[in-house]
Amino acid sequence: xxxxxxxxxxxxxxxxxxxxxxxxxxxxxxxxxxxxxxxxxxxxxxxxxxxxxxxxxxxxxxxxxxxxxxxxxxxxxxxxxxxxxxxxxxxxxxxxxxxxxxxxxxxxxxxxxxxxxxxxxxxxxxxxxxxxxxxxxxxxxxxxxxxxxxxxxxxxxxxxxxxxxxxxxxxxxxxxxxxxxxxxxxxxxxxxxxxxxxxxxxxx
Amino acid sequence: xxxxxxxxxxxxxxxxxxxxxxxxxxxxxxxxxxxxxxxxxxxxxxxxxxxxxxxxxxxxxxxxxxxxxxxxxxxxxxxxxxxxxxxxxxxxxxxxxxxxxxxxxxxxxxxxxxxxxxxxxxxxxxxxxxxxxxxxxxxxxxxxxxxxxxxxxxxxxxxxxxxxxxxxxxxxxxxxxxxxxxxxxxxxxxxxxxxxxxxxxxxxxxxxxxxxxxxxxxxxxxxxxxxxxxxxxxxxxxxxxxxxxxxxxxxxx
Numbered sequence: 073x074x075x076x077x078x079x080x081x082x083x084x085x086x087x088x089x090x091x092x093x094x095x096x097x098x099x100x101x102x103x104x105x106x107x108x109x110x111x112x113x114x115x116x117x118x119x120x121x122x123x124x125x126x127x128x129x130x131x132x133x134x135x136x137x138x139x140x141x142x143x144x145x146x147x148x149x150x151x152x153x154x155x156x157x158x159x160x161x162x163x164x165x166x167x168x169x170x171x172x173x174x175x176x177x178x179x180x181x182x183x184x185x186x187x188x189x190x191x192x193x194x195x196x197x198x199x200x201x202x203x204x205x206x207x208x209x210x211x212x213x214x215x216x217x218x219x220x221x222x223x224x225x226x227x228x229x230x231x232x233x234x235x236x237x238x239x240x241x242x243x244x245x246x247x248x249x250x251x252x253x254x255x256x257x258x259x260x261x262x263x264x265x266x267x268x269x270x271x272x273x274x275x276x
Numbered sequence: 277x278x279x280x281x282x283x284x285x286x287x288x289x290x291x292x293x294x295x296x297x298x299x300x301x302x303x304x305x306x307x308x309x310x311x312x313x314x315x316x317x318x319x320x321x322x323x324x325x326x327x328x329x330x331x332x333x334x335x336x337x338x339x340x341x342x343x344x345x346x347x348x349x350x351x352x353x354x355x356x357x358x359x360x361x362x363x364x365x366x367x368x369x370x371x372x373x374x375x376x377x378x379x380x381x382x383x384x385x386x387x388x389x390x391x392x393x394x395x396x397x398x399x400x401x402x403x404x405x406x407x408x409x410x411x412x413x414x415x416x417x418x419x420x421x422x423x424x425x426x427x428x429x430x431x432x433x434x435x436x437x438x439x440x441x442x443x444x445x446x447x448x449x450x451x452x453x454x455x456x457x458x459x460x461x462x463x464x465x466x467x468x469x470x471x472x473x474x475x476x477x478x479x480x481x482x483x484x485x486x487x488x489x490x491x492x493x494x495x496x497x498x499x500x501x502x503x504x505x506x507x508x509x510x511x512x513x514x515x516x517x518x519x520x521x522x523x524x525x526x527x528x529x
Binding site: 085093189194195218219236 | 278279281321348352369370398472473497
Protein backbone atom coordinates (compact mmCIF):
# COMPACT_ATOMS: atom_id res chain seq x y z
CA UNK A 73 0.00 0.00 0.00
CA UNK A 74 1.20 3.49 -0.87
CA UNK A 75 0.59 6.10 1.82
CA UNK A 76 -0.14 9.55 0.39
CA UNK A 77 0.75 11.90 3.23
CA UNK A 78 -2.17 14.16 4.11
CA UNK A 79 -1.09 17.24 6.01
CA UNK A 80 -3.81 19.55 4.75
CA UNK A 81 -1.98 20.86 1.71
CA UNK A 82 -2.99 20.58 -1.90
CA UNK A 83 -5.35 18.76 -4.09
CA UNK A 84 -4.84 15.01 -4.07
CA UNK A 85 -7.57 14.05 -6.52
CA UNK A 86 -5.38 13.54 -9.61
CA UNK A 87 -2.68 11.76 -7.63
CA UNK A 88 -5.03 9.22 -6.09
CA UNK A 89 -6.89 8.86 -9.40
CA UNK A 90 -3.56 8.10 -11.11
CA UNK A 91 -2.59 5.48 -8.54
CA UNK A 92 -6.03 3.93 -8.79
CA UNK A 93 -5.80 3.90 -12.59
CA UNK A 94 -2.50 2.01 -12.26
CA UNK A 95 -4.16 -0.50 -9.93
CA UNK A 96 -1.95 0.58 -7.02
CA UNK A 97 -3.53 0.38 -3.60
CA UNK A 98 -3.22 3.71 -1.83
CA UNK A 99 -4.46 5.63 1.15
CA UNK A 100 -4.52 9.37 1.81
CA UNK A 101 -3.58 9.50 5.45
CA UNK A 102 -2.00 11.40 8.32
CA UNK A 103 -2.10 8.35 10.57
CA UNK A 104 1.28 7.26 11.91
CA UNK A 105 0.35 3.56 11.95
CA UNK A 106 -0.85 3.63 8.35
CA UNK A 107 2.27 5.41 7.18
CA UNK A 108 4.48 2.93 9.04
CA UNK A 109 2.54 0.03 7.57
CA UNK A 110 2.79 1.37 3.99
CA UNK A 111 5.31 -0.07 1.54
CA UNK A 112 5.86 3.35 -0.09
CA UNK A 113 5.25 6.97 0.88
CA UNK A 114 4.31 9.87 -1.39
CA UNK A 115 4.72 13.40 -0.07
CA UNK A 116 2.63 15.77 -2.20
CA UNK A 117 2.42 19.53 -1.87
CA UNK A 118 1.48 22.84 -3.42
CA UNK A 119 1.64 26.38 -2.09
CA UNK A 120 4.32 28.12 -0.07
CA UNK A 121 7.25 26.24 1.46
CA UNK A 122 7.17 27.71 4.97
CA UNK A 123 3.44 27.13 5.52
CA UNK A 124 3.55 23.59 4.21
CA UNK A 125 6.64 22.60 6.16
CA UNK A 126 5.17 24.07 9.34
CA UNK A 127 2.05 21.95 8.89
CA UNK A 128 4.16 18.87 8.28
CA UNK A 129 6.22 19.51 11.38
CA UNK A 130 3.31 20.38 13.65
CA UNK A 131 1.50 17.22 12.71
CA UNK A 132 4.55 15.22 13.77
CA UNK A 133 4.80 13.82 10.24
CA UNK A 134 8.15 15.43 9.43
CA UNK A 135 9.99 13.25 11.95
CA UNK A 136 8.04 10.18 10.95
CA UNK A 137 8.90 10.67 7.27
CA UNK A 138 12.58 11.12 8.13
CA UNK A 139 12.56 7.91 10.18
CA UNK A 140 10.79 5.90 7.51
CA UNK A 141 13.15 7.20 4.82
CA UNK A 142 16.16 6.38 7.01
CA UNK A 143 14.79 2.86 7.43
CA UNK A 144 14.89 2.45 3.65
CA UNK A 145 11.24 2.88 2.69
CA UNK A 146 10.81 4.35 -0.81
CA UNK A 147 9.68 7.97 -0.55
CA UNK A 148 8.57 10.22 -3.41
CA UNK A 149 8.18 13.97 -3.00
CA UNK A 150 6.16 15.74 -5.69
CA UNK A 151 6.53 19.45 -6.53
CA UNK A 152 6.63 21.26 -3.16
CA UNK A 153 6.86 17.77 -1.64
CA UNK A 154 10.16 17.34 -3.50
CA UNK A 155 11.39 20.74 -2.38
CA UNK A 156 10.73 19.82 1.24
CA UNK A 157 13.12 16.86 0.94
CA UNK A 158 16.03 19.33 0.69
CA UNK A 159 18.09 21.02 3.41
CA UNK A 160 16.55 24.45 3.02
CA UNK A 161 14.50 26.83 0.92
CA UNK A 162 14.87 30.53 0.23
CA UNK A 163 11.19 31.10 -0.51
CA UNK A 164 10.29 34.28 1.42
CA UNK A 165 13.16 34.03 3.91
CA UNK A 166 15.26 31.02 4.82
CA UNK A 167 13.49 27.88 5.98
CA UNK A 168 14.80 24.45 6.80
CA UNK A 169 13.45 21.32 5.14
CA UNK A 170 13.60 17.59 5.84
CA UNK A 171 17.30 17.46 4.99
CA UNK A 172 17.04 14.12 3.18
CA UNK A 173 18.74 15.56 0.09
CA UNK A 174 21.65 17.99 0.08
CA UNK A 175 20.90 21.24 -1.70
CA UNK A 176 18.66 24.24 -1.53
CA UNK A 177 15.52 25.66 -3.10
CA UNK A 178 16.03 29.04 -4.80
CA UNK A 179 13.96 31.45 -6.92
CA UNK A 180 14.10 30.71 -10.66
CA UNK A 181 13.77 34.41 -11.42
CA UNK A 182 17.17 35.26 -9.87
CA UNK A 183 18.99 32.96 -12.31
CA UNK A 184 17.27 33.95 -15.56
CA UNK A 185 18.93 36.44 -17.85
CA UNK A 186 16.13 36.70 -20.39
CA UNK A 187 12.69 37.87 -19.28
CA UNK A 188 11.12 34.40 -19.34
CA UNK A 189 7.86 33.97 -17.50
CA UNK A 190 7.85 32.76 -13.92
CA UNK A 191 6.22 30.45 -12.80
CA UNK A 192 7.88 27.95 -15.10
CA UNK A 193 4.58 26.51 -16.20
CA UNK A 194 3.62 24.00 -18.82
CA UNK A 195 5.06 20.97 -20.58
CA UNK A 196 8.82 20.70 -20.82
CA UNK A 197 11.12 17.94 -22.09
CA UNK A 198 13.27 15.83 -19.76
CA UNK A 199 17.02 15.56 -20.15
CA UNK A 200 18.16 12.43 -18.36
CA UNK A 201 21.32 13.04 -16.32
CA UNK A 202 21.73 9.65 -14.75
CA UNK A 203 19.96 6.31 -14.50
CA UNK A 204 17.50 5.84 -11.67
CA UNK A 205 14.83 3.29 -10.71
CA UNK A 206 12.35 6.18 -10.98
CA UNK A 207 13.22 6.65 -14.66
CA UNK A 208 13.01 2.95 -15.52
CA UNK A 209 10.32 3.59 -18.14
CA UNK A 210 11.26 7.18 -19.02
CA UNK A 211 12.95 8.16 -22.27
CA UNK A 212 15.08 11.19 -23.02
CA UNK A 213 12.98 14.05 -24.41
CA UNK A 214 9.65 12.94 -22.98
CA UNK A 215 7.42 15.75 -21.74
CA UNK A 216 6.21 16.39 -18.22
CA UNK A 217 4.06 19.11 -16.67
CA UNK A 218 5.57 21.77 -14.38
CA UNK A 219 4.15 24.62 -12.29
CA UNK A 220 6.69 26.24 -9.96
CA UNK A 221 8.61 29.43 -9.23
CA UNK A 222 11.46 27.95 -7.16
CA UNK A 223 13.87 25.15 -8.03
CA UNK A 224 16.46 22.88 -6.43
CA UNK A 225 20.09 24.03 -6.73
CA UNK A 226 23.53 22.86 -5.66
CA UNK A 227 22.50 19.23 -5.63
CA UNK A 228 24.69 17.63 -8.35
CA UNK A 229 24.77 14.25 -6.61
CA UNK A 230 20.99 13.97 -6.52
CA UNK A 231 19.92 15.22 -9.98
CA UNK A 232 18.65 12.49 -12.29
CA UNK A 233 16.83 14.66 -14.84
CA UNK A 234 16.63 18.32 -15.81
CA UNK A 235 14.52 20.49 -18.10
CA UNK A 236 15.83 23.46 -20.01
CA UNK A 237 14.29 26.85 -19.31
CA UNK A 238 17.25 28.99 -20.32
CA UNK A 239 18.88 27.40 -17.25
CA UNK A 240 18.82 23.70 -16.34
CA UNK A 241 15.90 23.26 -13.98
CA UNK A 242 16.21 20.30 -11.59
CA UNK A 243 13.34 18.09 -12.72
CA UNK A 244 13.89 14.87 -10.77
CA UNK A 245 16.21 13.70 -8.01
CA UNK A 246 17.11 10.56 -6.13
CA UNK A 247 19.27 9.61 -3.16
CA UNK A 248 18.93 5.90 -2.56
CA UNK A 249 15.32 5.24 -1.63
CA UNK A 250 14.38 8.93 -1.60
CA UNK A 251 12.97 10.30 -4.89
CA UNK A 252 11.56 13.62 -5.95
CA UNK A 253 9.98 15.21 -9.01
CA UNK A 254 9.58 18.95 -9.44
CA UNK A 255 6.94 18.32 -12.12
CA UNK A 256 3.60 16.63 -11.51
CA UNK A 257 3.71 13.01 -12.69
CA UNK A 258 -0.01 12.75 -11.95
CA UNK A 259 -0.68 15.44 -14.57
CA UNK A 260 1.95 14.37 -17.08
CA UNK A 261 -0.11 11.90 -19.08
CA UNK A 262 1.27 8.44 -19.88
CA UNK A 263 4.86 9.52 -19.12
CA UNK A 264 3.90 10.50 -15.57
CA UNK A 265 1.82 7.38 -14.98
CA UNK A 266 4.79 5.22 -15.96
CA UNK A 267 6.97 7.09 -13.51
CA UNK A 268 4.52 6.46 -10.67
CA UNK A 269 4.53 2.81 -11.66
CA UNK A 270 8.34 2.80 -11.56
CA UNK A 271 8.25 4.36 -8.08
CA UNK A 272 5.81 1.70 -6.87
CA UNK A 273 8.25 -0.94 -8.15
CA UNK A 274 11.26 0.68 -6.46
CA UNK A 275 12.71 -1.12 -3.48
CA UNK A 276 11.20 -4.45 -4.46
CA UNK B 277 11.86 24.93 -23.55
CA UNK B 278 8.23 25.14 -22.54
CA UNK B 279 5.97 24.03 -25.37
CA UNK B 280 2.98 25.94 -26.67
CA UNK B 281 -0.14 24.34 -25.25
CA UNK B 282 -3.10 23.11 -27.27
CA UNK B 283 -6.28 23.07 -25.24
CA UNK B 284 -9.62 21.63 -26.29
CA UNK B 285 -12.54 23.23 -24.50
CA UNK B 286 -15.61 21.27 -23.53
CA UNK B 287 -18.75 23.31 -22.93
CA UNK B 288 -21.03 21.07 -20.95
CA UNK B 289 -24.78 21.48 -20.59
CA UNK B 290 -26.98 18.84 -19.00
CA UNK B 291 -24.16 16.32 -19.16
CA UNK B 292 -23.42 16.79 -22.88
CA UNK B 293 -20.73 18.75 -24.70
CA UNK B 294 -22.17 21.57 -26.75
CA UNK B 295 -20.70 24.12 -29.10
CA UNK B 296 -22.29 27.31 -30.26
CA UNK B 297 -21.52 29.91 -32.88
CA UNK B 298 -20.97 33.38 -31.38
CA UNK B 299 -22.39 31.95 -28.15
CA UNK B 300 -25.78 31.26 -29.73
CA UNK B 301 -27.42 28.44 -31.62
CA UNK B 302 -25.87 25.77 -29.42
CA UNK B 303 -25.49 22.30 -30.94
CA UNK B 304 -25.15 19.02 -29.10
CA UNK B 305 -21.90 17.18 -29.76
CA UNK B 306 -20.85 14.30 -27.57
CA UNK B 307 -20.42 12.56 -24.28
CA UNK B 308 -17.89 14.58 -22.23
CA UNK B 309 -16.22 11.63 -20.54
CA UNK B 310 -15.60 9.84 -23.82
CA UNK B 311 -14.43 13.02 -25.45
CA UNK B 312 -12.09 13.89 -22.55
CA UNK B 313 -10.54 10.43 -22.68
CA UNK B 314 -10.08 10.79 -26.43
CA UNK B 315 -8.24 14.11 -25.94
CA UNK B 316 -6.11 12.72 -23.13
CA UNK B 317 -5.00 9.91 -25.42
CA UNK B 318 -4.50 12.09 -28.46
CA UNK B 319 -2.04 14.38 -26.69
CA UNK B 320 -4.02 17.46 -25.68
CA UNK B 321 -1.89 19.49 -23.27
CA UNK B 322 -4.74 20.46 -21.03
CA UNK B 323 -8.52 20.39 -20.97
CA UNK B 324 -10.97 23.12 -20.12
CA UNK B 325 -14.38 22.13 -18.89
CA UNK B 326 -17.08 24.81 -18.80
CA UNK B 327 -20.37 24.37 -17.05
CA UNK B 328 -22.99 26.24 -19.03
CA UNK B 329 -25.83 24.52 -17.23
CA UNK B 330 -28.65 26.73 -16.08
CA UNK B 331 -30.61 24.54 -13.68
CA UNK B 332 -29.72 23.23 -10.26
CA UNK B 333 -30.11 19.60 -11.39
CA UNK B 334 -27.83 20.32 -14.29
CA UNK B 335 -25.21 21.69 -11.91
CA UNK B 336 -25.22 18.53 -9.78
CA UNK B 337 -24.96 16.44 -12.93
CA UNK B 338 -22.04 18.61 -14.07
CA UNK B 339 -20.05 17.82 -10.94
CA UNK B 340 -20.74 14.12 -11.38
CA UNK B 341 -19.51 14.32 -14.95
CA UNK B 342 -16.49 16.35 -13.80
CA UNK B 343 -15.51 13.67 -11.30
CA UNK B 344 -15.81 11.01 -13.99
CA UNK B 345 -13.67 13.06 -16.37
CA UNK B 346 -11.05 13.94 -13.75
CA UNK B 347 -10.72 10.32 -12.68
CA UNK B 348 -9.79 9.24 -16.18
CA UNK B 349 -7.56 11.92 -17.59
CA UNK B 350 -4.06 12.68 -16.36
CA UNK B 351 -3.37 16.10 -17.80
CA UNK B 352 -4.22 19.46 -16.22
CA UNK B 353 -7.91 20.20 -16.05
CA UNK B 354 -9.43 23.67 -15.76
CA UNK B 355 -13.02 24.07 -14.69
CA UNK B 356 -15.20 27.12 -15.15
CA UNK B 357 -18.78 28.26 -15.31
CA UNK B 358 -20.79 30.01 -12.60
CA UNK B 359 -17.85 30.19 -10.17
CA UNK B 360 -18.85 32.91 -7.74
CA UNK B 361 -17.39 32.00 -4.37
CA UNK B 362 -14.56 30.22 -2.61
CA UNK B 363 -17.03 27.42 -1.92
CA UNK B 364 -17.38 26.98 -5.70
CA UNK B 365 -13.58 26.82 -6.00
CA UNK B 366 -13.46 24.25 -3.28
CA UNK B 367 -16.11 22.08 -4.85
CA UNK B 368 -14.49 22.17 -8.30
CA UNK B 369 -11.07 21.31 -6.85
CA UNK B 370 -12.50 18.45 -4.79
CA UNK B 371 -14.10 17.05 -7.93
CA UNK B 372 -10.71 16.90 -9.61
CA UNK B 373 -10.07 20.32 -11.18
CA UNK B 374 -6.45 21.53 -11.13
CA UNK B 375 -7.36 25.12 -11.97
CA UNK B 376 -10.56 27.07 -11.70
CA UNK B 377 -11.58 29.72 -14.16
CA UNK B 378 -13.57 32.76 -13.10
CA UNK B 379 -15.44 35.14 -15.36
CA UNK B 380 -18.72 36.85 -14.40
CA UNK B 381 -18.18 35.98 -10.72
CA UNK B 382 -14.92 37.95 -10.69
CA UNK B 383 -16.49 40.91 -12.50
CA UNK B 384 -19.16 41.08 -9.81
CA UNK B 385 -16.66 40.56 -7.01
CA UNK B 386 -13.01 41.09 -8.03
CA UNK B 387 -11.77 40.14 -4.56
CA UNK B 388 -12.76 36.56 -5.44
CA UNK B 389 -9.54 36.47 -7.50
CA UNK B 390 -7.32 37.62 -4.64
CA UNK B 391 -9.02 35.44 -2.03
CA UNK B 392 -8.76 32.35 -4.22
CA UNK B 393 -5.14 33.12 -5.14
CA UNK B 394 -4.28 33.45 -1.47
CA UNK B 395 -6.04 30.24 -0.52
CA UNK B 396 -5.13 27.99 -3.45
CA UNK B 397 -2.20 29.78 -5.12
CA UNK B 398 -2.16 31.86 -8.31
CA UNK B 399 -1.46 28.78 -10.41
CA UNK B 400 -4.98 27.68 -9.56
CA UNK B 401 -6.78 30.87 -10.60
CA UNK B 402 -7.54 31.49 -14.27
CA UNK B 403 -9.25 34.71 -15.27
CA UNK B 404 -11.38 34.11 -18.31
CA UNK B 405 -12.57 37.16 -20.17
CA UNK B 406 -15.10 37.46 -23.00
CA UNK B 407 -14.13 40.49 -25.01
CA UNK B 408 -15.84 42.33 -27.85
CA UNK B 409 -15.17 45.54 -29.72
CA UNK B 410 -17.66 48.24 -28.78
CA UNK B 411 -17.15 51.59 -30.54
CA UNK B 412 -13.59 50.58 -31.33
CA UNK B 413 -12.76 49.72 -27.73
CA UNK B 414 -12.08 46.22 -26.33
CA UNK B 415 -14.89 45.73 -23.83
CA UNK B 416 -15.53 42.98 -21.29
CA UNK B 417 -18.82 41.11 -21.50
CA UNK B 418 -20.37 39.08 -18.71
CA UNK B 419 -22.88 36.25 -18.47
CA UNK B 420 -21.57 34.18 -21.36
CA UNK B 421 -21.22 37.17 -23.64
CA UNK B 422 -24.75 38.48 -23.11
CA UNK B 423 -24.09 41.51 -20.94
CA UNK B 424 -21.93 44.50 -21.79
CA UNK B 425 -20.17 45.52 -18.58
CA UNK B 426 -18.63 48.64 -20.09
CA UNK B 427 -15.32 47.60 -18.51
CA UNK B 428 -12.19 48.16 -20.59
CA UNK B 429 -10.59 44.81 -21.35
CA UNK B 430 -7.00 46.05 -20.98
CA UNK B 431 -7.76 47.55 -17.57
CA UNK B 432 -9.50 44.37 -16.47
CA UNK B 433 -6.63 42.15 -17.62
CA UNK B 434 -4.13 44.26 -15.67
CA UNK B 435 -6.36 44.30 -12.62
CA UNK B 436 -6.80 40.54 -12.80
CA UNK B 437 -3.06 39.98 -12.84
CA UNK B 438 -2.56 42.37 -9.91
CA UNK B 439 -5.23 40.56 -7.93
CA UNK B 440 -3.36 37.30 -8.42
CA UNK B 441 -4.76 35.50 -11.46
CA UNK B 442 -2.12 33.07 -12.73
CA UNK B 443 -3.35 32.91 -16.32
CA UNK B 444 -5.71 34.73 -18.65
CA UNK B 445 -8.06 33.15 -21.14
CA UNK B 446 -8.89 35.80 -23.72
CA UNK B 447 -11.92 34.85 -25.68
CA UNK B 448 -12.86 37.11 -28.56
CA UNK B 449 -16.61 37.21 -29.03
CA UNK B 450 -15.99 38.85 -32.41
CA UNK B 451 -14.12 35.82 -33.76
CA UNK B 452 -15.74 33.04 -31.71
CA UNK B 453 -17.17 30.31 -33.90
CA UNK B 454 -16.34 32.22 -37.08
CA UNK B 455 -13.25 30.10 -37.85
CA UNK B 456 -11.34 32.82 -39.60
CA UNK B 457 -8.44 32.75 -37.18
CA UNK B 458 -7.68 34.05 -33.71
CA UNK B 459 -8.20 37.70 -32.84
CA UNK B 460 -4.56 38.73 -33.13
CA UNK B 461 -5.22 42.42 -32.67
CA UNK B 462 -7.09 41.86 -29.41
CA UNK B 463 -4.57 39.31 -28.09
CA UNK B 464 -1.65 41.57 -28.89
CA UNK B 465 -3.25 44.51 -27.09
CA UNK B 466 -3.90 42.45 -23.97
CA UNK B 467 -0.48 40.76 -24.18
CA UNK B 468 1.14 44.20 -24.01
CA UNK B 469 -0.27 44.92 -20.56
CA UNK B 470 0.15 41.63 -18.67
CA UNK B 471 2.98 39.18 -18.05
CA UNK B 472 1.02 36.08 -16.97
CA UNK B 473 0.44 33.35 -19.56
CA UNK B 474 -2.25 34.08 -22.12
CA UNK B 475 -4.52 31.46 -23.59
CA UNK B 476 -6.01 32.57 -26.89
CA UNK B 477 -9.56 31.55 -27.60
CA UNK B 478 -12.08 32.11 -30.34
CA UNK B 479 -11.76 31.73 -34.06
CA UNK B 480 -9.54 28.71 -34.75
CA UNK B 481 -10.53 27.14 -38.05
CA UNK B 482 -7.43 25.25 -39.17
CA UNK B 483 -3.84 24.37 -38.15
CA UNK B 484 -2.45 27.45 -39.91
CA UNK B 485 -4.40 29.70 -37.56
CA UNK B 486 -2.43 28.27 -34.65
CA UNK B 487 0.85 28.70 -36.54
CA UNK B 488 -0.01 32.35 -37.23
CA UNK B 489 -1.04 32.86 -33.62
CA UNK B 490 2.19 31.56 -32.10
CA UNK B 491 4.47 33.04 -34.77
CA UNK B 492 3.05 36.53 -34.65
CA UNK B 493 2.41 36.68 -30.90
CA UNK B 494 5.25 34.95 -29.01
CA UNK B 495 3.69 36.07 -25.74
CA UNK B 496 0.68 33.81 -26.26
CA UNK B 497 1.29 30.50 -24.49
CA UNK B 498 -1.66 28.43 -25.55
CA UNK B 499 -4.45 28.12 -28.07
CA UNK B 500 -7.89 26.97 -27.08
CA UNK B 501 -10.56 25.68 -29.41
CA UNK B 502 -13.66 23.56 -29.34
CA UNK B 503 -15.63 22.65 -32.46
CA UNK B 504 -12.64 22.22 -34.74
CA UNK B 505 -11.43 19.44 -32.41
CA UNK B 506 -14.81 18.05 -31.39
CA UNK B 507 -15.94 17.62 -34.98
CA UNK B 508 -12.58 15.92 -35.65
CA UNK B 509 -11.73 18.33 -38.43
CA UNK B 510 -8.28 18.81 -36.94
CA UNK B 511 -6.40 16.16 -34.97
CA UNK B 512 -4.31 17.31 -32.02
CA UNK B 513 -1.19 15.43 -33.12
CA UNK B 514 -1.56 16.55 -36.73
CA UNK B 515 -1.78 20.12 -35.48
CA UNK B 516 1.31 19.65 -33.32
CA UNK B 517 3.33 18.25 -36.20
CA UNK B 518 2.39 21.32 -38.23
CA UNK B 519 3.52 23.54 -35.35
CA UNK B 520 6.81 21.68 -35.06
CA UNK B 521 7.46 21.96 -38.80
CA UNK B 522 7.04 25.68 -38.36
CA UNK B 523 9.59 25.83 -35.58
CA UNK B 524 7.07 26.14 -32.75
CA UNK B 525 7.91 24.04 -29.66
CA UNK B 526 5.22 21.44 -29.25
CA UNK B 527 4.64 18.31 -27.17
CA UNK B 528 4.37 15.38 -29.52
CA UNK B 529 3.53 12.01 -28.02
